[in-house]
Amino acid sequence: MSVYKEMLLLKRDFGGLVILFVMPLVLIVTITLIQDSTFKSVTESSIPILLVDNDKGAISKTVKENLEESGSFEIVTKIDGDVVNETVAKEAVFKGKYQLAIIIPENLSSDLQLKVNQNVLKIVNNLGMEETSIVVEDKKVGTKEVKLYFDPATQLTFKNAVKSAIDKMISQIETKSIYAAFQDQLGEGNEPIFEQESFIVFKEIMPKVNDKEILPNSVQHNVPAWALFAIFFIVVPLSINIVKEKGQGTQIRLITNPVPYAVIIAGKTATYLVICMIQFFLMVAVGVYLFPYLGLPVLDVQGKLLLMSIVALFSGLAAIGFGILLGTIAKTQEQSAPFGATSVVILAAVGGVWVPVFAMPKIMQHISQISPMNWGLNAFYDVLLRNGSLLEILPEINLLLLFFIGTITLAIGYDKKKRAV
Template sequence: MIALLASLKKESLLLMRDWHALALLFLMPALFIIIMSLALQDRFGAEQGMELAGQFNDQASTRDARLFRQQLELSPYLSLQDSTRPLSTSGELYAITLTADFSQALEARTDKPGVMLRFAPELGGRERALIRAAVQETAGQLRATAIAEELGYDKQYAEQEFLLTHLIVDATDTHSDQPALPSAVQQNVPAWLIFAMFFIAIPLSTAIIDERQQRTFIRLRTLGTSVGLIYSAKILPYFVINLLQLVLMLMLGIFLMPLLGGEALHLPAPQIPALLIMAVCTSLTALAAASLIASAARTTEQAAIASAAGNLLLAALGGVMVPVFMMPASLQSVAELSPMHWALSGFIELLVRQGSWSDIAAPAFKLLGLAALLFTAAWALIQRSTRHA
């Protein structure tokens, strides 16, 4: 125990002296969380609205055209302006132009188009589809109302008999506090926390290799210090750092993000123990990966490249950079192979759906299983190198 405490003190002092690297471990995920949460807060999340600015040009100047615009402006997603400026993501994103044949086209008395749509080249397919759907819905409502009036009925009859508004009922539990999808903060806080936990492989693996190259490892062995104690003393301080990262990133989401104009992260008290378990499982897997890299690499350059490349690949596939639910089906299947996705799915289950222990059992056990496998492989390589030292 005395030897372990002495080793832990040595490693802690080395860590504190390298304060640049220590600061990076906390500043990097914090900056990513702030930037990505603010940048994507209007892209997804149940409570985040989307209002797309666009142009409306009326070449018809008819009653139907005026009714069309009035109905279209009721859409919560569209913001229409009278403008002819070039379309761009920094201004109007789309242009809706009613042609001179609009009324005839609405009444199906001509084959010519009644509405022309133009989009900014950078506008995504999701937004384009939303705008088309709003225009199509508005045209359908006006046409159904006109037919009902010709038959002697009112707008309510048109909505019930022609538009079948009673056919679809929103079955979402409006009294539930659980959104269907994570908000930007709920996605990015655990995502970049996990990335930071795995990023710790770079300083840990390079520190181990540096001691090996400087023959510090051999000197400790000649003093009777066991291999297990040496590596345990290396790993434990980084394990504590991972847990501190958890606390600080959660505090950032809860207190700082609202001050910066983002959504606050809500952390239900019953989920805190389960969040801690997910953090422990994630940290052990990250430390196991770092140990394997340190035992397999021969130089600090090899370890740094392997750690950085591996982390970026796992993050890209695991839903850290792009949420998995936004990926095509083929990539979603590949994402299941990333341990970062296992960890992120567990955090999302707790933060978004307020899941129970049983809901995180699968990702937690997968992380622990992988950690055990990686630690075993690292230990085998360490024992082999020790025998040949």
């Protein structure tokens, strides 16, 4: 009967019930589309960048070719038919029309070649080898600057990635120039005497299932994250209903019945747990069936749905326990509703739903460990991304269960103390 009562309360607030189910679905679709589009814009689409070539030599040609071959950039050298200079490029970037401008200085290729030849010639002479017929100009070559102008709104990660890529590119060009200079000084004939291929290379090893690599995508991150957010948002209607019962005198009538208060709480827990699981399965259904039609990756839950459901179940218990504690302590709806919504947002932010925990400051990384959303999210990631078993997600499940038991115990204790007074 306690469950039936809770169902009646929810049925009478049909608008709130619709929001409870529809809002998370709209949220997960919107956020995933935005993040996936952002991801594609960086990795798949070409970003137009300005290139001012004051060198007109081999290095600027190589830089341009490498940038074009990367597929990440579209080289722009003219605006409205006019060749771009440094002043125009700087103004265009700082106004946000372009994200990046690369300024290659004058005589970069010739000066680099001269500097390399001078250094190589010194080494050859110090080794006591005879000087060759190659004449090297005795001219002091200063440091050359390849200037990078970034849009002020550009993210730091993008800046660092571009600077690292260009620095690597220039270093490779310098290395090849040094090898070529030694070739000219020491070698005879056209065949290279130095092997110029990279000796050290990097290879990313991805986890595999059935000899197939698992590639994480935006859907695998967003579905569990926003499913947790939806589950914990149950705190708001749950706490409001408890406050309503206290205000309307319903709780007093329930307490006077020969039924333990734990049974009343059990009725609320069972009812809202069903709602949490419906929310979770709706989120999963969106990831599996709707996302492919929107051009997003499909959520692969094959062989993982049972463990994901277990994580969602215990996450729901943690959210319900928090909602019951908040409803028990709050005296008015004006207290429970804003505090409930705000606390869920804070738990989501701290727990890694919005920003990955590893990207947070050290102190926030430690604080995130006490967020139940962080426990649930880690358990979901263990299942979806790390192919974890039930044994591996037990620590997070135990934490969620202890959180539920702790909040319910506090709620019952607070209610007894208040009624005793």
